[in-house]
Amino acid sequence: MTAPSVPAPDLATRRAPGLGGMNVTVLGIEIRRLMRNRRTVIISTVFPVVFFLIFGLNKSYALLRDGRGNVAAFVMISMALYGGVLATTYAGAMVSIERAAGWSRQLRLTPFSSVAYITVKMLTALVLGLCSVVAVFAAGLITHKASMPGYLWIVSGLSVWIGSLVFAAFGLFMGYLLPTENVMQILGLGLAALSFLGGLFTPLNQLPHVVQTIAEFTPLYGLNQLVHAPVLGGSIHLAWVANAVIWLAIFAGGAAWRMRRDTGRV
Amino acid sequence: MAMIMTNVGSGKEPRASSGAQPLAIELMGVHKSFGSVEAVKGIDLNVAPGEIVAFLGPNGAGKTSTIDVILGLSQPTSGEVSVYGLQPRQAINRGLISAVMQTGGLLKDLTVEETAKYTASLFSHSVPVAEVLKRAGIAGIADRKVGKCSGGEQQRLRFAMALLSDPELLILDEPTTGMDVEGRRSFWASIRQDAELGRTVLFATHYLEEADEYADRIILLRHGKIVADGTAAEVKSLAAGRTVRATLPGADEATLRGIPGVDSVEVRGDSVVVHSGDSDAVARYLLTSTPARDLEIVARALEDAFIALTSDEPGSNDNVTGGSR
Numbered sequence: 001m002t003a004p005s006v007p008a009p010d011l012a013t014r015r016a017p018g019l020g021g022m023n024v025t026v027l028g029i030e031i032r033r034l035m036r037n038r039r040t041v042i043i044s045t046v047f048p049v050v051f052f053l054i055f056g057l058n059k060s061y062a063l064l065r066d067g068r069g070n071v072a073a074f075v076m077i078s079m080a081l082y083g084g085v086l087a088t089t090y091a092g093a094m095v096s097i098e099r100a101a102g103w104s105r106q107l108r109l110t111p112f113s114s115v116a117y118i119t120v121k122m123l124t125a126l127v128l129g130l131c132s133v134v135a136v137f138a139a140g141l142i143t144h145k146a147s148m149p150g151y152l153w154i155v156s157g158l159s160v161w162i163g164s165l166v167f168a169a170f171g172l173f174m175g176y177l178l179p180t181e182n183v184m185q186i187l188g189l190g191l192a193a194l195s196f197l198g199g200l201f202t203p204l205n206q207l208p209h210v211v212q213t214i215a216e217f218t219p220l221y222g223l224n225q226l227v228h229a230p231v232l233g234g235s236i237h238l239a240w241v242a243n244a245v246i247w248l249a250i251f252a253g254g255a256a257w258r259m260r261r262d263t264g265r266v
Numbered sequence: 267m268a269m270i271m272t273n274v275g276s277g278k279e280p281r282a283s284s285g286a287q288p289l290a291i292e293l294m295g296v297h298k299s300f301g302s303v304e305a306v307k308g309i310d311l312n313v314a315p316g317e318i319v320a321f322l323g324p325n326g327a328g329k330t331s332t333i334d335v336i337l338g339l340s341q342p343t344s345g346e347v348s349v350y351g352l353q354p355r356q357a358i359n360r361g362l363i364s365a366v367m368q369t370g371g372l373l374k375d376l377t378v379e380e381t382a383k384y385t386a387s388l389f390s391h392s393v394p395v396a397e398v399l400k401r402a403g404i405a406g407i408a409d410r411k412v413g414k415c416s417g418g419e420q421q422r423l424r425f426a427m428a429l430l431s432d433p434e435l436l437i438l439d440e441p442t443t444g445m446d447v448e449g450r451r452s453f454w455a456s457i458r459q460d461a462e463l464g465r466t467v468l469f470a471t472h473y474l475e476e477a478d479e480y481a482d483r484i485i486l487l488r489h490g491k492i493v494a495d496g497t498a499a500e501v502k503s504l505a506a507g508r509t510v511r512a513t514l515p516g517a518d519e520a521t522l523r524g525i526p527g528v529d530s531v532e533v534r535g536d537s538v539v540v541h542s543g544d545s546d547a548v549a550r551y552l553l554t555s556t557p558a559r560d561l562e563i564v565a566r567a568l569e570d571a572f573i574a575l576t577s578d579e580p581g582s583n584d585n586v587t588g589g590s591r
Contacts, residue, residue: 011288011350016359017390025387029380036375102370106427108339110388111359 020113022120030124040090043188044128045135048083052076052136053143055201062145067232069148074231076140077156078200081227083132084164085220086191091125092171093183100180114259118172125168126161133161148231159227166223166244167191169251176258198224219247288351290315290435290466291336296345298331298490305331306342307490313468315434318461320481321470328490329470333439336468337365350434361389361431366424368440374413378404378423381412382430389431402426402456418449425456436460438469442476454480508545512558514538525551 017023035041056062056075064071098104107117137157140146148156174187195201197211198220204212215221222243229236291313298306306328313319321329334340335347338354349357357363372381382399386392399405402422407415415423421441428436438457442450458480461467471477477484477498484501486494494501507529517538522531527544538558542548545563552558 011360011362013391014360014362015390016356017388021388023387026384029376029384033373033375033380098373101373102367103373105339106367106371107388109337109358109363109365110385110431111361111390112388 017111020116021111022116026112027120027123030120031127034091034094034124034128037094040087040094041128041131044083044087044090044132047086048079048132048136049139051082051201052079052139055079056140057143057145063147067234068152069231070146072143072145073140073148073152073156074228076136076146077160077227077231078224080133080136080157080160081163081220081224082191082195082200083136084129084160085167085170085195085223086188087128087132088125088164088168089171089174089187089191090184091128092121092168092173093175093178093187095121095172095175096178096180096183097175099176114256118255118259121172122165122168125171126165129164129168130161133157133164152230155230156227159230163223163227163244166219166248166251169248169255170219172255173251173258176255194218194220197221200224217243219243219251222247287315288348289313290317290350291468292346292348293332293336294346296332296335296342296347298328298335298340299343305490306335308345309490309492311485311492313466315466316464318467318480318482319469320477320484321468321487322472322474322477322484323470323487324472327487329487330439331490332487333365333437333468333470337363337437357435361391362433363435363437364428364431364433365437365439366421366428366441368443371424372412372420374411376412377409378412378415378419379408381423382426385427386430391432392430393432395430398426398429401429401460403452417444418446418453421445421449421453422456425453429460433465435466435468438467440470440472442471442473450476507541507543509564510540510542510545510548510552510561511564512538512552512561514552514556514558517556517558522548522551 052075056072056079062070062072062075066074095104134157137153171187174183174190178186197215197218199215200220204215207215216239222240225240226236226244229240289312291311293309293311296306296309296311297304309328309332321332323329331340335342336349336354338347338358347354350362352360352362354363376384379395379399382395386395386398396405396408399408402425404419404422404426407419410419412420412423425441436457441457442453445453454476457467457469469476469481481498484494484496484498485492486501507527513536515536517533519531519533522528522538522540525540525542525544525547527547528540528542530539530541532539540548549561549563552561
């Protein structure tokens with residue numbers, strides 16, 4: 001042995017990290033990074049607030065009773081959902097930038113597991129989603145038009161926020177599927193179309209019958225019905241839950257599928 | 267085809283069989299295909315802990331494909347890979363392997379320090395971020411956004427990231443591509459300094475002088491195979507000789523190979539090309555014992571040896587034979 005200077009590596013003391021490498025440092029940096037992206041933050045908070053101010057406060061219907069609240073409250077919930085899905089989709093789709101930069105590949109040289117990475121991305125997306133929901137609800141409070149029992153503000157806000165997680169998965173899937181250059185533009189238009197079909201912008205019963213039938217199978221339909229159920233006070237249809245759950249499975253499955261194939265160099 | 271297969275370079279004994287310590291890298295019959303393209307065509311390689319090894323070869327020789335297999339970024343089509351006796355993925359999870367890639371792998375909107383902290387937090391064992399930034403020479407720009415860093419600074423950051431887990435094996439894939447001469451020199455000085463602590467280093471390069479200057483052992487790759495493996499001095503000795511060319515119908519290859527100092531013999535129709543460390547002996551033999559004529563003797567440069575061993579010209583060097591030791 002001519003190289004006694006090389007110490008034996010202490011292989012026994014080397015361990016893989018718990019939770020696939022997930023930790024609060026990474027979560028904190030990811031959240032800060034997302035919040036630094038002014039364009040994304042502005043689009044996902046200002047847009048839904050402006051839409052609420054335009055559509056939610058119209059004097060001709062804003063104060064009409066609607067279930068346990070009024071129309072302004074109903075529109076506020078719709079716009080919070082729109083903002084929530086915009087925020088979580090955009091946050092999720094940021095993986096497309098990370099892939100293009102070779103960061104995803106870099107992370108594959110660390111113990112960070114795919115599941116831990118996706119979890120961090122989802123949690124980060126939820127933080128931005130919460131900002132959107134809070135911004136729209138704050139606009140609702142300040143303008144004094146939206147009215148519903150106090151507990152419904154909490155229940156509706158939480159359902160919108162948690163529901164928006166479906167679209168964090170959607171954003172991740174799209175981030176893996178679409179090219180980086182125009183992913184945000186495509187998603188902006190796509191979400192506007194899905195929001196329309198989901199009944200977030202206009203009541204679906206004002207649309208032609210064919211469109212209504214198609215709309216019931218689109219990904220925002222079930223979520224939109226579910227988040228309004230508390231304020232409307234009706235029963236919850238199984239079809240709504242099925243719609244949301246099936247789309248969540250499709251988006252999460254699609255993201256996982258694309259991620260596994262995503263081993264190429266940049 | 268006979269290859270120049272020396273032992274594990276730099277005089278160190280292979281330690282696989284000793285049982286005391288696993289090899290840093292062990293590849294056995296590794297093949298890697300992409301569709302119908304075979305990028306790696308059967309590589310066997312043992313790297314002992316503490317060695318500094320250069321993968322030298324032109325683009326498309328299979329350097330990157332082999333590195334990807336060692337890093338667990340791709341699965342070999344067939345063959346076995348182990349790093350410190352573990353599967354590549356297990357070795358990565360334990361922070362035993364790190365890699366510095368030539369491009370990419372950084373987020374422009376994070377600062378230098380955030381990037382390092384992010385990376386360090388993923389390992390169960392890491393060196394303090396401040397210390398690593400200092401060692402990589404980027405402590406002064408810790409708050410700078412990665413997007414505002416120069417190419418050289420970004421490369422230093424990649425190097426720092428690779429050091430955070432205090433890896434046993436550091437893999438560098440063409441790490442100085444796009445750096446100027448000064449940047450390249452100081453980068454290698456850091457690597458060299460680091461390797462003195464006992465880290466195993468494997469780097470891919472197509473710069474001959476980089477391999478020559480910084481590696482204990484050079485592995486020449488061509489068309490997905492190892493065509494030469496030895497210390498820098500040994501590989502250099504391939505180029506130290508001269509090429510003797512002559513017209514000799516019906517040349518006896520075996521006899522020519524038997525002349526002391528001969529590395530390679532090539533017969534092309536009526537002409538014969540012999541590369542040898544002792545060209546005089548070859549010339550003497552050809553002129554006195556055979557009807558050879560039109561004899562010429564040409565010196566071969568180091569660069570030529572590299573080109574000859576790794577060029578794409580089919581059949582030009584498939585009969586480089588043993589004898590470098």
